[in-house]
Amino acid sequence: MMKHRISITLDEETVFRMKEAVRVSPVFRNQSHFVEVAIKEKVESDKDE
Secondary structure: OOOOOOOOOOOHHHHHHHHHHHHHOOOOOOHHHHHHHHHHHHHHHHHOO
8 A cells, every 4th residue: 555644743742642652562663653553543433433
């Protein structure tokens, strides 16, 4: 699947929490992967509502 580069703006607390999650988790390869997984999970959960 082709990837597209995007830009987002996040508040400082969200960035801190994301970086910490990426640092301690073997699941997330990097911050981009974290955001991708979060968006996919949100879309799936909204679809079920």
